[in-house]
Amino acid sequence: MRHLLFFTIAFIILFLSALSLSAATQPQHAFAWGGGGGGGGGSGGGGSGGSGTPNIPQYYSIAASEGKIFASFLYENKIKVYPFWSSDLVYEDNNMIIEFGELGLKDGKFVHPMGIDVSDGKIFVTDSGNNRIQVFDLDGNFVSEFGSRGSADGKFDCPHDIKIYKNKIYVADSDNYRIQVFDLDGNFVSEFGSRDQFESQPYKLDVFNDKIYVVAFAKNEIKVFDLDGDFLYKFGKRGEDVGEFRSPSDIAVSGEKIFVADRNNSRVQIFDINGNFLTMLDSNAAYEEFDRPHSLVILDDKIFVGDRFRFHIQVFEISDLFSVETSIPDWIKNNAAWWADGSIDDASFLEGISYLIQNNIIVIPPTDAGAESSGTVPEWVKNTAGWWANETIDDGTFVNAIQYLIQEGLIRV
Structure with missing residues (x-):
């Protein structure tokens, strides 16, 4: 049942995020980067105007x-x-x-x-x-x-x-x-x-x-x-x-x-x-x-x-x-721990991670995807998930493991 909880939490967060986004932004102005001489942040600029x-x-x-x-x-x-x-x-x-x-x-x-x-x-x-x-x-x-x-x-x-x-x-x-x-x-x-x-x-x-x-x-x-x-x-x-x-x-x-x-x-x-x-x-x-x-x-x-x-x-x-800050909600650590100890099977965990990436709940740097594969997840990746869940390693190391699975075609994004 834990993999069902995984998807339920993800869906609720996605729904609330969509409501917040539609209320706060205009669809045509999705991104604005750089900076102006009078405006501040970023390394771009164009003087005072x-x-x-x-x-x-x-x-x-x-x-x-x-x-x-x-x-x-x-x-x-x-x-x-x-x-x-x-x-x-x-x-x-x-x-x-x-x-x-x-x-x-x-x-x-x-x-x-x-x-x-x-x-x-x-x-x-x-x-x-x-x-x-x-x-x-x-x-x-x-x-x-x-x-x-x-x-x-x-x-x-x-x-x-x-x-x-x-x-x-x-x-x-x-x-x-x-x-x-x-x-x-x-x-x-x-x-x-x-x-x-x-x-x-x-x-x-x-x-x-x-x-x-x-x-x-x-x-x-x-x-x-x-x-x-x-x-x-x-x-x-x-x-x-x-x-x-x-x-x-x-x-x-x-x-x-x-x-x-x-x-x-x-x-x-x-x-x-x-x-x-x-x-x-x-x-x-x-x-x-x-x-x-x-x-x-x-x-x-x-x-x-x-x-x-x-x-x-x-x-x-x-x-x-195009600099991308990694963003992984803390609650996913519970799911990583369940996967590492065998409470969630590989297919459910990988499908859940794929869903979260596609809907920007998990944000990782752009990664070239390999051809879709039904191969076996290496044991070191599961170990990495468990160590990350226990806060033995940082987010970046866990993201590297996710990127490996994407490159191998085990996670589709």
């Missing part, structure tokens, strides 16, 4: 490299470079290292610079209104350019974004509804895409682990391709629920995580590498609220978020976003 924030023109795109933030200013027709040395910064002009560019058609001048990336000591900029890519050194000196208006290979129609990956340049050639690929000297290599394939202009992109992630802005979708341009999968649709977007405006991919700037929902959504929703950076009174975040870049386990109307860049430690 409000009336004390300098009226910096809207950022359109940002890149990061070697302790510096590179920002393209769409309407100023400039590139500005700022230092990065901590997580609580407002980027002000008196903080600037260099700036370069002005309105014009000649080398080193811009008409609406949009995308920007930095690689191997060079700054690459999509000079959208001039339908070309310009390349500069890190001091802002003009190096080279390629492209002109048109639809033939190597020509552009309003290029929006650019990324460097494995010695290739990937350009979102937006109004031609395609992605073009070049070598580092600007020589055309390949292209893929069409109006039928993209359905809306490819707006932003990132390239990671031999996959190309494209923001289809007007379709509120993320589309994923291999390096040959073959379609793999897509995710997202218009809406306000998790996994839905209203005008997604940028994407950054790193470490099996996909970050999407969900601009008109004023949040950054985070997905696993297959497009499954994980969590989000969300507007929350405890932190500096987002106001239409529109640009992202990742560097050294940090995610930088350019916020359209807050006039600054917030910075968050990625590892902090």
Whole structure:
């Protein structure tokens, strides 16, 4: 009968937790992480905000490299470079290292610079209104350019974004509804895409682990391709629920995580590498609220978020976003003791633990699950449960045993 008590207690706790959650939270604002200069906890931040924030023109795109933030200013027709040395910064002009560019058609001048990336000591900029890519050194000196208006290979129609990956340049050639690929000297290599394939202009992109992630802005979708341009999968649709977007405006991919700037929902959504929703950076009174975040870049386990109307860049430690504190209710020690002494059989205990993990009554770090197995539970795992029940060992050691059972396929989560 003890295994029935096990499930009864778990069900009551789950029911009460659900009542509490529905009364205390809004479903759209499930998570909020990091911190603001005025807000406190967490390692992220974006300065003071409000009336004390300098009226910096809207950022359109940002890149990061070697302790510096590179920002393209769409309407100023400039590139500005700022230092990065901590997580609580407002980027002000008196903080600037260099700036370069002005309105014009000649080398080193811009008409609406949009995308920007930095690689191997060079700054690459999509000079959208001039339908070309310009390349500069890190001091802002003009190096080279390629492209002109048109639809033939190597020509552009309003290029929006650019990324460097494995010695290739990937350009979102937006109004031609395609992605073009070049070598580092600007020589055309390949292209893929069409109006039928993209359905809306490819707006932003990132390239990671031999996959190309494209923001289809007007379709509120993320589309994923291999390096040959073959379609793999897509995710997202218009809406306000998790996994839905209203005008997604940028994407950054790193470490099996996909970050999407969900601009008109004023949040950054985070997905696993297959497009499954994980969590989000969300507007929350405890932190500096987002106001239409529109640009992202990742560097050294940090995610930088350019916020359209807050006039600054917030910075968050990625590892902090996914740190999981172990949580195991004390009453489970009784069940562990009964299992260790044989009062509960293996199947009942493992099924109970699986249920509690799936319903977040037991919280453990993410664990890769093995193929489902009906194998025998090792004796050392039962011993560990008994020692934990008697408080001979700590929670962490017991969690390691649970993770072992998950990896071996004996517990399904």
